[in-house]
Amino acid sequence: KNEVEQSPQNLTAQEGEFITINCSYSVGISALHWLQQHPGGGIVSLFMLSSGKKKHGRLIATINIQEKHSSLHITASHPRDSAVYICAVRRVDKLIFGTGTRLQVFP
């Protein structure tokens, strides 16, 4: 079993829909990252969380430390949100990555 599990693996949505991507982990962590990678592109850090909730534009990330679970929400999704979203947990100085969620948003 992977230490970091993401669901779903693939997700399609119509423009404007509310999207949720989930991440569960089984190890103690000091922080959790949500990363975004566009096809053939680099990796961008969206959020780093150690507790609670963060919001940036249409993106919201939450974490529940007791339940070892985090969610990434996208409100009013847009085709430009199409990308792979990767959850990664930090243990000491190292990141352990989930396998990613491939999101496609259609107009």
Place this chain on the structure above:
Amino acid sequence: DAGVIQSPRHEVTEMGQEVTLRCKPISGHDYLFWYRQTMMRGLELLIYFNNNVPIDDSGMPEDRFSAKMPNASFSTLKIQPSEPRDSAVYFCASRQRDSTGELFFGEGSRLTVL
């Protein structure tokens, strides 16, 4: 700041050749990480440095891989000799020392070994 800078962006080489990938971290960042991304295995940590000192190289696949950080503004990842299974995208990332430090990735170096 220009962000984390990697070169080359793309490299195509033949099996057996030496490959050197380069990374310039963000100025003032204490940590530098080298990751490899493949379709089969996703993102994997190869090695990381703290203040130019290698801390954990347990992810380096084998002796053909080596990494150096001669100063705070430059690191190299070398593969010698290269093999087709080394084909991947190699990312460099850096962050500051404090535990809340955001991680910043370079654009990646896409390596193809024929």
